Amino acid sequence: SKTSPFLDPGLRTSPNTLAIVSLSRDNFQPVTLKQSTGAVDGYAEGATLNTRFGSFPHSTLLDIPWGSQVRASVVDTGSRGRKRRRNEVESEDTPTPSQDEGDDKATPSSLAKVVVASSGFVYILRPTPELWTSSLPHRTQVVYTPDYSYILQRIRARPGSRIIEAGAGSGSFTHASARAVYDGYPRNATDEKGKVFSFEFHKPRYEKMQEEIKNHLLEDIVHITHRDVYRDGFLIDGKSPEATAVFLDLPAPWEALHHLSRRKIQKGGKEDDNDGSWKSPLDPKQSVYICTFSPCIEQVTRTVTEMRTLGWTGIDMVEIAHKRFTVMRERVGVNLPSEKGFNPTPADVSEAVKKLKGDIRRTLDFHKAQQSRPDSEASDSKMDVDEQAPNGSLKPTPNGEGATEVDEEPTFLQGRIVHRTETELKTHTSYLVFAILPPEWDEEAEAAALAKWPCGK
Numbered sequence: 001s002k003t004s005p006f007l008d009p010g011l012r013t014s015p016n017t018l019a020i021v022s023l024s025r026d027n028f029q030p031v032t033l034k035q036s037t038g039a040v041d042g043y044a045e046g047a048t049l050n051t052r053f054g055s056f057p058h059s060t061l062l063d064i065p066w067g068s069q070v071r072a073s074v075v076d077t078g079s080r081g082r083k084r085r086r087n088e089v090e091s092e093d094t095p096t097p098s099q100d101e102g103d104d105k106a107t108p109s110s111l112a113k114v115v116v117a118s119s120g121f122v123y124i125l126r127p128t129p130e131l132w133t134s135s136l137p138h139r140t141q142v143v144y145t146p147d148y149s150y151i152l153q154r155i156r157a158r159p160g161s162r163i164i165e166a167g168a169g170s171g172s173f174t175h176a177s178a179r180a181v182y183d184g185y186p187r188n189a190t191d192e193k194g195k196v197f198s199f200e201f202h203k204p205r206y207e208k209m210q211e212e213i214k215n216h217l218l219e220d221i222v223h224i225t226h227r228d229v230y231r232d233g234f235l236i237d238g239k240s241p242e243a244t245a246v247f248l249d250l251p252a253p254w255e256a257l258h259h260l261s262r263r264k265i266q267k268g269g270k271e272d273d274n275d276g277s278w279k280s281p282l283d284p285k286q287s288v289y290i291c292t293f294s295p296c297i298e299q300v301t302r303t304v305t306e307m308r309t310l311g312w313t314g315i316d317m318v319e320i321a322h323k324r325f326t327v328m329r330e331r332v333g334v335n336l337p338s339e340k341g342f343n344p345t346p347a348d349v350s351e352a353v354k355k356l357k358g359d360i361r362r363t364l365d366f367h368k369a370q371q372s373r374p375d376s377e378a379s380d381s382k383m384d385v386d387e388q389a390p391n392g393s394l395k396p397t398p399n400g401e402g403a404t405e406v407d408e409e410p411t412f413l414q415g416r417i418v419h420r421t422e423t424e425l426k427t428h429t430s431y432l433v434f435a436i437l438p439p440e441w442d443e444e445a446e447a448a449a450l451a452k453w454p455c456g457k
């Protein structure tokens with residue numbers, strides 16, 4: 001069967017697969033590409049993506065290498081176009097924006113037709129969990145990339161792992177974990193390795209997730225169950241998922257922890273009678289790594305108490321403080337004395353820069369002349385340190401007389417490289433609590449270990 005575009009998208013875009021359209025740096029739109037089978041929604045070209053950067057018939061997005069830049073098409077929108085032309089003068093290369101949306105229903109004679117390429121453009125990108133997180137339809141709060149990349153490595157998610165996840169919510173974490181456990185081999189539903197067992201108790205969200213997992217061809221990896229995990233735990237049709245990793249993004253993770261045990265145990269740690277029907281959802285032979293994701297410290301406290309009671313070890317908590325840095329050049333080094341002192345106004349700045357350029361030109365000319373003298377000691381000299389002002393810019397001469405525009409600015413004149421953190425709206429996401437549940441150890445396990453490793457005898 002076809003592999004998910006999230007796992008192996010091939011080299012080029014193809015019909016009926018998901019693509020992520022990049023409209024600008026932080027604006028992504030998921031689109032399932034459709035082969036044209038005739039007019040759709042008034043467009044003769046068939047399915048068309050309308051954006052504020054122009055119209056993109058799917059035919060122009062199909063069978064091209066991932067990462068391609070695609071120019072918008074000007075579409076002749078028939079009656080709707082005539083209406084626009086009445087109202088505004090439009091140049092031939094003005095992209096047709098989404099103002100067509102919501103317009104009157106097109107008659108066959110008014111079907112839109114692509115006539116000429118225009119200047120708006122988008123990039124067409126292969127789907128990745130990161131891009132899906134940035135573009136998915138939000139049904140809940142989601143786990144973002146900085147958090148899930150850290151979580152997945154802490155819970156030891158790797159090709160072949162079996163992960164329990166609850167609740168599924170909008171599926172942001174689900175997609176990232178599906179890629180983490182994928183081992184690169186062709187798969188079918190009966191494969192035991194590399195699985196994500198996802199649980200969601202909200203029916204509409206569960207149904208939407210099911211549909212998305214199917215559309216994204218991830219059904220062989222992600223098994224989604226409609227369940228209240230506080231009440232009913234994590235078995236699948238009475239069988240153990242044998243998970244080695246667990247991620248709980250639930251309002252009350254402590255309510256679910258007693259199901260993630262090796263023995264039948266009640267909430268609060270009281271041993272329960274086992275009539276033999278109880279099974280652990282965990283891998284009996286390996287340590288299990290868990291992460292719970294909670295926005296409030298009170299939730300953390302309750303979770304940690306329950307973890308301790310149930311025998312989890314190595315408990316710790318982390319908060320990911322994600323910052324994005326913008327690196328740019330900033331025009332500085334114009335700290336010149338002026339009548340108004342050392343804090344020049346913008347007018348002073350441009351004047352100072354002009355002076356500085358003149359100084360530099362004269363200094364460069366001077367050094368060039370020096371170097372061209374055959375007897376000069378200065379022939380291999382660099383710019384003298386003494387000629388630099390304390391902040392690293394060149395020391396100015398008293399006036400800028402004879403200053404000429406330097407055609408190509410030396411790089412340092414284009415400004416000093418600085419970085420700033422962007423104002424992040426999402427500063428606090430959640431507290432991540434990690435813990436480990438070691439396998440149970442008994443005489444049988446000890447004997448097996450010694451048999452494997454005789455030097456221990």
Ligand code: SAM
Pocket residue numbers: 140141142143166167168169170171172173174199200201202205227228229230231249250251
């Ligand atoms: N991790 C998800 C993501 O990245 O998109 C977001 C999860 S959302 C914050 C929490 C989800 O847990 C909600 O969709 C909610 O319906 C579900 N949930 C809450 N209590 C639950 C329970 N007892 N059993 C199963 N799911 C539950």
